[in-house]
Amino acid sequence: MLQKLNFDDEIFEPDRSHLLRPAFYWELIKRRWLYFFLPFIVIASGGAAITYLWPAIYLSEGKILVQSQQIPTELVRPTVTNAAQERIQVIEQRTMTRDNLVAMIDKFQLFPDKRTLMSVTQLVELMKKSTKIEPIAQPLAFARSSSRDVNPTIVFTVGFEYPDPQTASRVANELVTRILNEDLRDRTSRATDTTKFLAREVQKLQVDSAAIDAKIEQAKASQPRPNTPVSPDQPVTQLSQLKAELIQKSALYSDKHPTMQALKRQIAAIEKAAPLPVVQAGPEAPVGLDALETQQTSIQKNLEVASAKLAAARQGETLERDQQSEKLEVIEQPTFPQEPIRPNRPKLAGLSLLLALAVGGGLAFLVEVTDKAIRRSGDIFGLVDSQLVVSIPYITTRAELRRRKHWILFMIIGFVLMVVLAAVAAYLFLPPWDLIIAKARVGLFR
Numbered sequence: 001m002l003q004k005l006n007f008d009d010e011i012f013e014p015d016r017s018h019l020l021r022p023a024f025y026w027e028l029i030k031r032r033w034l035y036f037f038l039p040f041i042v043i044a045s046g047g048a049a050i051t052y053l054w055p056a057i058y059l060s061e062g063k064i065l066v067q068s069q070q071i072p073t074e075l076v077r078p079t080v081t082n083a084a085q086e087r088i089q090v091i092e093q094r095t096m097t098r099d100n101l102v103a104m105i106d107k108f109q110l111f112p113d114k115r116t117l118m119s120v121t122q123l124v125e126l127m128k129k130s131t132k133i134e135p136i137a138q139p140l141a142f143a144r145s146s147s148r149d150v151n152p153t154i155v156f157t158v159g160f161e162y163p164d165p166q167t168a169s170r171v172a173n174e175l176v177t178r179i180l181n182e183d184l185r186d187r188t189s190r191a192t193d194t195t196k197f198l199a200r201e202v203q204k205l206q207v208d209s210a211a212i213d214a215k216i217e218q219a220k221a222s223q224p225r226p227n228t229p230v231s232p233d234q235p236v237t238q239l240s241q242l243k244a245e246l247i248q249k250s251a252l253y254s255d256k257h258p259t260m261q262a263l264k265r266q267i268a269a270i271e272k273a274a275p276l277p278v279v280q281a282g283p284e285a286p287v288g289l290d291a292l293e294t295q296q297t298s299i300q301k302n303l304e305v306a307s308a309k310l311a312a313a314r315q316g317e318t319l320e321r322d323q324q325s326e327k328l329e330v331i332e333q334p335t336f337p338q339e340p341i342r343p344n345r346p347k348l349a350g351l352s353l354l355l356a357l358a359v360g361g362g363l364a365f366l367v368e369v370t371d372k373a374i375r376r377s378g379d380i381f382g383l384v385d386s387q388l389v390v391s392i393p394y395i396t397t398r399a400e401l402r403r404r405k406h407w408i409l410f411m412i413i414g415f416v417l418m419v420v421l422a423a424v425a426a427y428l429f430l431p432p433w434d435l436i437i438a439k440a441r442v443g444l445f446r
Helices: 022-031 033-053 084-095 098-108 120-130 141-146 165-222 233-250 258-273 284-321 345-370 398-429 433-442
Strands: 058-067 131-136 155-162 327-332
Touching: 022 033, 022 345, 033 345, 033 398, 058 131, 058 165, 084 131, 084 165, 098 120, 098 165, 120 131, 120 155, 131 165, 155 165, 165 258, 165 284, 165 327, 233 258, 345 398
Parallel strands: none
Antiparallel strands: 058 155, 058 327, 131 155
């Protein structure tokens, strides 16, 4: 049947105006459904398989607080004065040594499927990548007011990533324990070394003071009156006094005590010098005695200062041993992780679905654009004269009607399959509805 059509409106219509009509896309889907559904099903199925088969990684982490000294520093000063951030870095390096990591790998039997494929060095590197020790720089209000440029480390996290949540929790707790023990050992060792060093200095000054005292006593004993010989009984008397004092001190001190050793050296010096010769008084004797007394005064002052430092160091060591100085305190113990940190299965599923839609739609659109078949009156304008009089309507055959029915049936079946797949994916990947509702009520999805 021939019809007369009015083409005045379509003659001046833009060439691509049909792209803005929804009917064009509906016809496109009906004609190019195979180009759309094949890549859509392949990509969506591949994305779902990857999302499901990708192994989950769990993170168990705890938080450690750098707690300040409990006793005011005006009363007792600590021996270890290193900054908290520096101590944390030192502890991290000592904890992450090769021997410690290998010991933890063997203790918890980590990476069993990779031990036959990787060397020990590669396992250690994998262990380092799975371990997370990160400081959280959050200065307190008074820290900001006192020093705005300084950003001290107050809290840091210690965590471990692993496919098994229970193993991740156990390894994270082991790391926290090692860090706390390493910090306590390091601070106690530094305080003990400081105390030992000052004790050696005090002991050395005591020995020097005792030696100077012996020289002064010997100088005084060897200094006679002018033109008068020294009495031979004076060194004997002094020797007997020293021996009596040695017997008296032996009841209080051991033989290794500095006082006992000084007395023994004085006795040995007097016994070595006896009998004393007659010495004439001269101008050099008083000068030597004055020099010895000046040296004794200097050593005594140094001894007093060193003794005060030793007392302060012993107090600091007591603080460290009793854990009353600055220390590390666990404020959040590593727990059993409930949900993996990666992969984000809902996000991956959504991205794979969007990619499938984009690829399928793009392929169908590309095939439609490159097709040179004449489907619209505008397609004829580029081939023949646009002053057409009549157009022949499309005649639908029975075979086309059957294909249309089959296509509708296929679409219904495909829609049902997609609904079933969506329901299965929701059942596998989404938490139970009661848990989702409970999280929504407490505001965890905000």
